[in-house]
Amino acid sequence: QKEVEQNSGPLSVPEGAIASLNCTYSDRGSQSFFWYRQYSGKSPELIMSIYSNGDKEDGRFTAQLNKASQYVSLLIRDSQPSDSATYLCAARGGTGNQFYFGTGTSLTVIP
Amino acid sequence: KAGVTQTPRYLIKTRGQQVTLSCSPISGHRSVSWYQQTPGQGLQFLFEYFSETQRNKGNFPGRFSGRQFSNSRSEMNVSTLELGDSALYLCASTPAAATNYGYTFGSGTRLTVV
Numbered sequence: 357q358k359e360v361e362q363n364s365g366p367l368s369v370p371e372g373a374i375a376s377l378n379c380t381y382s383d384r385g386s387q388s389f390f391w392y393r394q395y396s397g398k399s400p401e402l403i404m405s406i407y408s409n410g411d412k413e414d415g416r417f418t419a420q421l422n423k424a425s426q427y428v429s430l431l432i433r434d435s436q437p438s439d440s441a442t443y444l445c446a447a448r449g450g451t452g453n454q455f456y457f458g459t460g461t462s463l464t465v466i467p
Numbered sequence: 468k469a470g471v472t473q474t475p476r477y478l479i480k481t482r483g484q485q486v487t488l489s490c491s492p493i494s495g496h497r498s499v500s501w502y503q504q505t506p507g508q509g510l511q512f513l514f515e516y517f518s519e520t521q522r523n524k525g526n527f528p529g530r531f532s533g534r535q536f537s538n539s540r541s542e543m544n545v546s547t548l549e550l551g552d553s554a555l556y557l558c559a560s561t562p563a564a565a566t567n568y569g570y571t572f573g574s575g576t577r578l579t580v581v
Contacts, residue, residue: 459509
């Protein structure tokens with residue numbers, strides 16, 4: 357079992373719709389959770405971090421954390437073609453305080 | 468504030484050669500980690516350094532090694548290159564080894580082994 361699992365997609369949504377990206381993690385000791393966006397040929401860029409149960413909003417992005425279910429999600433409202441990228445979920449903490457990354461979900465926003 | 472700087476950006480090497488990649492973290496960041504990224508495997512953790520000490524190591528053969536200097540700059544070395552080592556190598560830094568810091572990634576070094 358992988359420490360962090362994501363649906364690889366691809367996920368396609370029309371412009372203006374809500375994109376929902378999901379992630380589960382296995383190490384209950386994980387304390388910090390991150391979403392990275394990676395455009396093709398570029399390096400990952402941190403877009404959201406969340407540490408407590410509940411929702412955290414930043415502009416069009418909302419991260420949700422449910423530690424009881426070991427579930428993290430990212431909602432992108434009013435999706436734009438520029439949001440088309442691979443989104444990586446990461447968890448940190450637990451054994452060795454190591455970062456664990458999911459394999460990423462590819463998102464395409466169709467104009 | 469300058470970001471994480473990796474050099475070189477691109478590298479072509481021949482099987483059997485060795486290569487050294489360099490990473491300068493954001494000023495004040497003391498923790499540096501290295502990842503290998505390939506299309507099929509995603510981000511694979513190589514190692515993490517903090518204050519010149521290796522804190523964590525991924526599941527890579529001994530051909531992969533690294534070090535960190537007193538100014539927090541880090542290098543990774545791959546000896547006896549194989550075709551399968553072709554990948555994007557990413558360096559990431561955080562201020563410390565605490566759990567609430569996310570990584571800032573460099574632009575990466577794209578290594579091609581022929």
